[in-house]
Amino acid sequence: MTSTLTPEQRGAAPVPTPPQGNPVGRALRYLRSQLSQTGLFLALIVIVLFFQITTGGVTLQPDNVSNLINQNSYILILAVGMVMVIIAGHIDLSVGSVVAFVGAVAGVMITRMGIPWPVAIVLCLVLGAVVGAWQGFWIAYFGIPAFIVTLAGMLLFRGLAQVVLGGTQISPFPDGFRAIGSGFLPAFGTTGYEPLTMILGALASIAIVITQLRQRSIRRKYDLEDEPLVWFLVKLVFTVGLVLLVTVLLASYNGTPIVLLILGALVVVYTLVMGRTVFGRHIYAIGGNLAAAQLSGVKTKRTTFLLFVNMGVIAALGGLVFTAQLNLASPVNGNGFELDAISAVFIGGAAVTGGIGTVPGAIIGGLIIGILNNGMSILNVGIDVQQVIKGLVLLAAVAFDIYNKRRSGGR
Amino acid sequence: MADTILEMRGITKTFPGVKALQDVTLQVERGTVHAICGENGAGKSTLMKVLSGVYPAGSFDGQILLEGSPVEFRSINDSEAAGVVIIHQELALSPYLSIAENIYLGNEQSRGGLIDWNRTNLEAGKLLRRVGLKDNPITKIVDIGVGKQQLVEIAKALSKEVKLLILDEPTAALNDDDSAHLLGLISQLREEGITSIIISHKLNEIEAIADKVTIIRDGRTIETLDLKAGEVSEERIIKGMVGRDLESRYPDHEPHIGEELLRIEGWNVFHPIDRSRQVVFDANLVVRAGEIVGIAGLMGAGRTELAMSVFGHSYGSNISGHVYKRGREIKVNTVAQAVENGLAYATEDRKRYGLNLIDDIKRNISGSALGKLATWGVVNGNKETTVANEYRKSMNIKAPTVAAITGKLSGGNQQKVVLSKWMYSDPDVLILDEPTRGIDVGAKYEIYTIINRLADQGKGVIVISSELPELLGICDRIYTLSEGHITADVPRAEATPEHLMQYMTTYRETTEA
Numbered sequence: 070m071t072s073t074l075t076p077e078q079r080g081a082a083p084v085p086t087p088p089q090g091n092p093v094g095r096a097l098r099y100l101r102s103q104l105s106q107t108g109l110f111l112a113l114i115v116i117v118l119f120f121q122i123t124t125g126g127v128t129l130q131p132d133n134v135s136n137l138i139n140q141n142s143y144i145l146i147l148a149v150g151m152v153m154v155i156i157a158g159h160i161d162l163s164v165g166s167v168v169a170f171v172g173a174v175a176g177v178m179i180t181r182m183g184i185p186w187p188v189a190i191v192l193c194l195v196l197g198a199v200v201g202a203w204q205g206f207w208i209a210y211f212g213i214p215a216f217i218v219t220l221a222g223m224l225l226f227r228g229l230a231q232v233v234l235g236g237t238q239i240s241p242f243p244d245g246f247r248a249i250g251s252g253f254l255p256a257f258g259t260t261g262y263e264p265l266t267m268i269l270g271a272l273a274s275i276a277i278v279i280t281q282l283r284q285r286s287i288r289r290k291y292d293l294e295d296e297p298l299v300w301f302l303v304k305l306v307f308t309v310g311l312v313l314l315v316t317v318l319l320a321s322y323n324g325t326p327i328v329l330l331i332l333g334a335l336v337v338v339y340t341l342v343m344g345r346t347v348f349g350r351h352i353y354a355i356g357g358n359l360a361a362a363q364l365s366g367v368k369t370k371r372t373t374f375l376l377f378v379n380m381g382v383i384a385a386l387g388g389l390v391f392t393a394q395l396n397l398a399s400p401v402n403g404n405g406f407e408l409d410a411i412s413a414v415f416i417g418g419a420a421v422t423g424g425i426g427t428v429p430g431a432i433i434g435g436l437i438i439g440i441l442n443n444g445m446s447i448l449n450v451g452i453d454v455q456q457v458i459k460g461l462v463l464l465a466a467v468a469f470d471i472y473n474k475r476r477s478g479g480r
Numbered sequence: 481m482a483d484t485i486l487e488m489r490g491i492t493k494t495f496p497g498v499k500a501l502q503d504v505t506l507q508v509e510r511g512t513v514h515a516i517c518g519e520n521g522a523g524k525s526t527l528m529k530v531l532s533g534v535y536p537a538g539s540f541d542g543q544i545l546l547e548g549s550p551v552e553f554r555s556i557n558d559s560e561a562a563g564v565v566i567i568h569q570e571l572a573l574s575p576y577l578s579i580a581e582n583i584y585l586g587n588e589q590s591r592g593g594l595i596d597w598n599r600t601n602l603e604a605g606k607l608l609r610r611v612g613l614k615d616n617p618i619t620k621i622v623d624i625g626v627g628k629q630q631l632v633e634i635a636k637a638l639s640k641e642v643k644l645l646i647l648d649e650p651t652a653a654l655n656d657d658d659s660a661h662l663l664g665l666i667s668q669l670r671e672e673g674i675t676s677i678i679i680s681h682k683l684n685e686i687e688a689i690a691d692k693v694t695i696i697r698d699g700r701t702i703e704t705l706d707l708k709a710g711e712v713s714e715e716r717i718i719k720g721m722v723g724r725d726l727e728s729r730y731p732d733h734e735p736h737i738g739e740e741l742l743r744i745e746g747w748n749v750f751h752p753i754d755r756s757r758q759v760v761f762d763a764n765l766v767v768r769a770g771e772i773v774g775i776a777g778l779m780g781a782g783r784t785e786l787a788m789s790v791f792g793h794s795y796g797s798n799i800s801g802h803v804y805k806r807g808r809e810i811k812v813n814t815v816a817q818a819v820e821n822g823l824a825y826a827t828e829d830r831k832r833y834g835l836n837l838i839d840d841i842k843r844n845i846s847g848s849a850l851g852k853l854a855t856w857g858v859v860n861g862n863k864e865t866t867v868a869n870e871y872r873k874s875m876n877i878k879a880p881t882v883a884a885i886t887g888k889l890s891g892g893n894q895q896k897v898v899l900s901k902w903m904y905s906d907p908d909v910l911i912l913d914e915p916t917r918g919i920d921v922g923a924k925y926e927i928y929t930i931i932n933r934l935a936d937q938g939k940g941v942i943v944i945s946s947e948l949p950e951l952l953g954i955c956d957r958i959y960t961l962s963e964g965h966i967t968a969d970v971p972r973a974e975a976t977p978e979h980l981m982q983y984m985t986t987y988r989e990t991t992e993a
Contacts, residue, residue: 291865293883345861347854354847357836364794364833365848365901366819424838 120444141439150383158423163222168403171388176239176398201381250393270316356423627658730953892923
């Protein structure tokens, strides 16, 4: 289309104006523009407070916090892998069955074949990679939609779990193995606040403050910062406060759950993978616009394949932790876990169409589900009503997200 | 005295920021074939969408008179009820339904709420015979070729008791035999009293079957020529299509042309799905360092197909031929290989194929060369930001920061992000497909300046464009492409719009090796 603009109109493209006005107004405006992330965080806090009040303070009792972490670790572990799959625009329905399968194989290796449990753990993680490679091959190189491949995998690995167990269940497991699911770091001191946990909590808080300050100064240096200082400080104080609160609660009970260390490592590693590595960036590129990624020279098939290998390893890890916690390898382990993980990811702000989502978001989503489970159990809400409420929370979270996007897109 | 079936008076249609049609008039006589000609983007399709109710009455100014009385179509259903049926360039058939089901889609032959399959198939069979098809009406659409699908579309139009049939580029996707058959059918329908409006780039076809031709340029009616009354040459039509002044919208540029960078020899490409249809025929092409080479061709000539097939076989099937860089043969079987070998391709459809619209500027810019920013697979975010900021300044990308989401930028700025992405991959040869499509005049000037700068850095630049003035304004040499054949290689000094248009509309056997 040839238009007849005068040369004076050259360069008349609209320039988005930088935010202006007083700091408080700016902070509020920023808050509104970031409503989806902020809202998630606020929702978590509101839900915690709600249960804290309705359960008469049981929710934040030291023993309950400790249980909460142990019992929901599997959702959080699986959510880390699932969010990556969903960012790439795929889905994995097989993780629950892989949990059962890997647990079954671990049981046979450790109790029947007498393989030392640390070796068995490594072998099981390799097995997870093989499972992922199997599914990744069909998805990436054969072009079958992930929904179909992993639906088949859901049946396949559930069946294989039964085959491996030969219709039985395996229990008990050695203490060393059980520790990865329900153990604690060795405790020092006899009474009051356990010192090792306090030191770890303090170190984590310092690490958070340092990295946040450093990132902010880098963003400022490159002129990318639009987060108001007030809001930055509020967020920082809140995050550190939360870490310290959990630290104190854990320290006054049994100390640091080993699974919390596993989770912490997963979150740190995969946040870096998604944010800072070529692999992670290619996952976002594939989910955001597959055709554009291909035409930019991204090896989309290989990336998708590796993504599912990674998911397989994480599902295997989830299977080991869950089996250890339950002290039981059973063919019905992990039933429906895929749905918990997928819910966590979507509550955590990921987009069904791909390209959007974060590891910390998925963790917060998983925590919301975990606290709902825990709080409703304390309140003696029936399993039927629990499901209704969880369904509505998922729907509300995604509806809120879509509403938010439409609103900001309309401006 | 002439029996006018359709009259469009003073049609003006405005899109935000652009006047697509300005005071267009069109008169079509009953029982004729009326052609509409114009360059890509002249407004032909918009005019037909106004006529068929795709753009409802009220969204444009002007009046439409059908058989003498004013009509206001609010939707396609209204216009079809009045006997005006449009067949779009992209066929609108449902591939897994049968021919008969498609013909009566939305107009199902039912009795008492149940579909009368006997009548459906019987009537469909009659219609098929009218358009010269012998296929069984229960054959699925996927099982017949594009040529037959086009005829099914016409049969569908006939089922609606069409008075005025509009065909938008009906032969663009057809081979010679199918085209000839279709044109024969249009003449036959004329004998039966059905009036047709045909939009086409192929001047030989227009000469062969049209009674009159109306030429549209820049959204205005230029003239209507009577093809039956006297000799109207193709040159005459071309003059009407391109006859406009070259404004000084192009920056001055002194080329410094060096050694040969890229040579493509004997390049053949077939359609990716319809594998028997050849899209590019034995193309040969050379680009030298510091040279800006244009590829001119009308829609469907195979410009994008040629470029994308060279860029990592990202289009087509059965690709054969050789690509040489600085005289050494290179492989371009995957996009990654093409990029490694110093090729870059900036797509004509930047929203679909060029950008991750939900991600920010810096990550889009680094997208094709992330490896340059990474050590051991870890991306150096600071370096990335620095690089993106450099491009933001040098390319004059208007955004508050490089963390701005690309989906919210204007077309011109999006295009600059795409160009930055490919400049950062540091290619030797850049293929720019419609680099200024959908961009305002000011930003176009900036893009031309960038193209000149790339050439001055010793890179070879291939520019594909539908706008001849643009090619004439910036290129050192222009290839013309017609129906998949490279028909000429014209130096800038010898190129005129008429000259180029002639090569773009005629495919000559003699050019085939």
